Amino acid sequence: MNNLTLYCNCYNEHENLHTQFDQKNIMCGSVNLDLNYKAKLLNKNFLFDDTGDNISNLNKYFSDLTGLYWVWKNTNHEFVGTNQWRRYYNAQFINQLKFNDKTIYVSEPYKFGLNTYDQYVYNHGEIGLLILKEAASKGNIKLEPNLVDKLKSINFLSPANMFFAQNALFNKLCSILFEIILEVYEGSKYSLPYIQKPIEGAPEYNNNRVPAFLAERVLNIIYIEKDYYLGTGYDVVSVPWRHHD
Numbered sequence: 441m442n443n444l445t446l447y448c449n450c451y452n453e454h455e456n457l458h459t460q461f462d463q464k465n466i467m468c469g470s471v472n473l474d475l476n477y478k479a480k481l482l483n484k485n486f487l488f489d490d491t492g493d494n495i496s497n498l499n500k501y502f503s504d505l506t507g508l509y510w511v512w513k514n515t516n517h518e519f520v521g522t523n524q525w526r527r528y529y530n531a532q533f534i535n536q537l538k539f540n541d542k543t544i545y546v547s548e549p550y551k552f553g554l555n556t557y558d559q560y561v562y563n564h565g566e567i568g569l570l571i572l573k574e575a576a577s578k579g580n581i582k583l584e585p586n587l588v589d590k591l592k593s594i595n596f597l598s599p600a601n602m603f604f605a606q607n608a609l610f611n612k613l614c615s616i617l618f619e620i621i622l623e624v625y626e627g628s629k630y631s632l633p634y635i636q637k638p639i640e641g642a643p644e645y646n647n648n649r650v651p652a653f654l655a656e657r658v659l660n661i662i663y664i665e666k667d668y669y670l671g672t673g674y675d676v677v678s679v680p681w682r683h684h685d
Contacts (some may be wrong), residue, residue, distance in 0.1 A: 443536070444604060445517040449488070449507035450525040453476075457684045458528050468507040469499030477681065501625065503651060503652035504601055505618075512614035521545070521604020522683075529602075530680035540675065541606040544613060548678040549596035557591035560657060568650040571624055572658070581620045582669070587661050596665065598678065601655050609674075616669055620658050625651050 445462045452473060456465050459506045467473065467481055470488035480486070489506045490496035499506045508522055519539055523529060527547070555682070560569060569588060577582040605613065615638035662669045663676045 443517070444521070445515075445537075446604065447487075447507060447511045447515075447520070448525060449504040449521050449522055451504075453685065454525050455481075455484075455486075455543045455670060456525045460523075460528055460531050460682065461487065461534070463523075466507045466510060468504055469496060471496040472499070490540065495622075497626070498651075500648050501651050502655075503623070503649050505652055505655055508601060508614065509618060512611060512618070517607060519604060519606055520610050521602070523602055524600050526684040527600050527602060528682055528684065530682065531580045533680050536663050537677075539606070542673055543675045543677055544603055544605045544609060544666075545677050545679050546598040546603040546659075547600055549598045549660075552595045552597070555592045555609065556597055556657065556660070557589070558592050559595075559597075560591070560653070564650070564653050569653045569657075571650070572620075572654055575620075575624050583620055583658070583661070584617065587665060588609075591657060594660075596663070597656060597660055599656060601652070601659060602681070603659070609670075612653065612670065613659075616662060617655060621651050621655050624654060 443462065448456045448459075448463050448465045449466055450456055450467050452467070452469060456463075459499045462489055465485070466487040466489055470478065470490050471490035473588060474607050481488075489499070489510040491514070492510065494506070495502065495509050496506050502509075504522070504524060511520065511522060528545075530590065554562060557569065570581070572591040575581050603613070604610065634639065666674045668675060
């Protein structure tokens with residue numbers, strides 16, 4: 441098996457529940473951590489997403505994406521990716537894989553009763569998708585408006601912004617994702633800035649984390665439209681995973 445280095449995205453008071461492969465634990469939103477807690481984490485060999493090239497200050501909106509961004513900008517491994525503090529890949533499945541430089545390995549999809557577009561609206565309101573379509577229609581991101589509507593034709597989603605790949609492909613995928621999500625975050629450019637128009641009746645958590653929730657959908661659009669985004673010859677393989685309570 442190729443050398444796989446995983447970065448486990450953790451959160452304040454939610455440390456990793458499991459370790460696998462060459463796993464390094466990174467605390468997301470480190471810029472906001474209490475210094476005493478940070479010192480304890482340092483003794484446990486944790487990494488922090490507020491060092492080097494980082495967007496740790498956006499963790500309130502980007503959630504685990506600040507950890508993914510840090511890995512993208514500050515590491516260089518043969519095969520690299522992320523899991524989460526309570527979400528882990530099936531190690532036996534991965535051990536049987538013969539890694540391919542042109543394959544993205546993603547979290548096995550959830551399947552919904554609703555289509556993926558309506559599932560997003562049901563859980564988070566439509567505002568995030570409308571902002572995404574607005575950005576696409578203005579040509580500010582590499583995303584055609586009709587690709588957002590493509591979410592209406594599927595009922596599955598690879599969750600949690602979890603994926604791994606050969607270094608060059610990992611970097612390429614991150615570059616595409618963050619070009620889109622960072623542009624969408626600049627909500628003041630559009631007619632529907634999410635900060636000014638919260639989702640009615642939704643908790644602050646839902647309103648704040650529109651970029652993180654959108655990223656899951658954007659990644660799945662990229663997976664489906666891999667030829668458009670990555671070029672021909674690329675593949676996407678689903679990896680079983682487990683959710684630890």
